[in-house]
Amino acid sequence: MDYAARAASAASAAPAAPARDPRALVMSGLGLLAGAAALIAFAMVLTLLLYRNPPSSLILVGFAVVLLGALLLALFAHNTAIAVGVILLAAVRFEPAPTDVVFAVLMVVGLATGRFRFRRVTPGPILLLGAFLAFNLVSAIDVGDPRRALQFLSITVYVGVLGLWLASHVTSSPAATRIVRWYVIAAVASAVLSTLALVAPFPGHDLFTRIGRAEGLFKESNVFGPFFVPPALIMLEELLTPRLLSWRRLTKLLCFLALTLGVLFSYSRAAWLNLVVGLVVMVVVFSFRRGGGRHAVRALALVLTAAIAVGAVVTFTGSVSFLEQRARVQTYDSGRFAGQSESIRWATEYPFGIGPGQFERNAQIAAHSMYARALAEEGLPGLVTLLALMLGTFYWATRNAVLGRDTYGIGSAALLGAWTGVLLNGFFVDTLHWRHLWLLAALIWAGSARRV
Helix, strand or coil: CHHHHHHHHHHHCCCCCCCCHHHHHHHHHHHHHHHHHHHHHHHHHHHHHHHHHHCCHHHHHHHHHHHHHHHHHHHHCCHHHHHHHHHHEEEEECCCCCCHHHHHHHHHHHHHHHHCCCCCCCCCHHHHHHHHHHHHHHHHHCCHHHHHHHHHHHHHHHHHHHHHHHHHHHHHHHHHHHHHHHHHHHHHHHHHHHHHHHHHHCCCCCCCCEEEEECCCCCCCCHHHHHHHHHHHHHHHHHHCCCCCCCCCHHHHHHHHHHHHHHHHHCHHHHHHHHHHHHHHHHHHHCCCHHHHHHHHHHHHHHHHHHHHHHHHHHHHHHHHHHHHHCCCCCHHHHHHHHHHHHHHHHHHHHCCCCCCCHHHHHHHCCCCCHHHHHHHHHHHHHHHHHHHHHHHHHHHHHHHHHHHCEEEEEEEHHHHHHHHHHHCCCCCCCCCCCCHHHHHHHHHHCCCCCC
């Protein structure tokens, strides 16, 4: 038999290639189109921001390096890219921050490759978040400062989609472990460096502090402090019921203490409230579970140990007087509350609000409240929708805790405590654009979507 005949015979004997599913081809094409559209939109917004606020050449080069590196990692080392994005959550001093570039690239690549699928998320968060963003768009129709509105709205859209993307990603124990591990490592490193910067003037220490308060690589201390609350509570639950991280018990305890010190030395009263409320909620949840009395006592013992250690550090560093000063009502509090009270008047005059990011332009002072901002900028419909999203997430977190349903190893008591704390934090600090707020929400949504 000649070569041609043998080739024909082999071809006829070989199994036929399976036909591609037309539906899969359509979905793949739609994913590519959505990814391309998202990339174009991201590029246009970034171009506009850079045009309006020209950065230095060094920052431009840095962004180019981060963008290229993020793209290469997203394509060839997806899990590493996610770890880098989570680590960079500890550095949000300007917007867009490096973590935003990494996560934006990951989301675009996820849309194009089919990794990002909304069907992995329960419909509730998608519908409520979509409604809130819709009211943002309606309120932006006739704003006084369109450039500020576009910039603020683009960040709101980004953090909301980030939450949905993270929730769709956390569908296994390895994914949950990866996120928590690097969140804790980044938070502990930030807390330790910033705490040391307050007491030891090492070269560059002023980069991590401002006016006697630790702020790490954040814009302000009121963001820095609350950033440590979720990992601190997760570490506490890991100490009581280890199931996610294989670290030694002593390592987890030291992490918990370091994170607690980070909250304390932020000197943010809202962050203190955030942590205390989270700890109380956790103790209550433990007390209602099987063997709850034992777990509650152990939790209280760990909290007491942390309190003693923190007290010793405060005394050793001579920070008692400043701590007492920060615990009092501050002179600028009246100005904050006066600005927030104006949101009621604006909501009355403008039923759909004054527009995204317009609060500071009208009040001449920062909002210092997520709820006051929503009422002023999106009106009563926007506030109601945002409250529905926040309280809906609280309901899902509570249901997870009652059912004992963890998020692939992340304790549901810690997530409920952290979410309760951040909800109260939102009354005193504008938390809408906190990346870790949407990360926390994503972990709760992912736990709620679990089948078992």
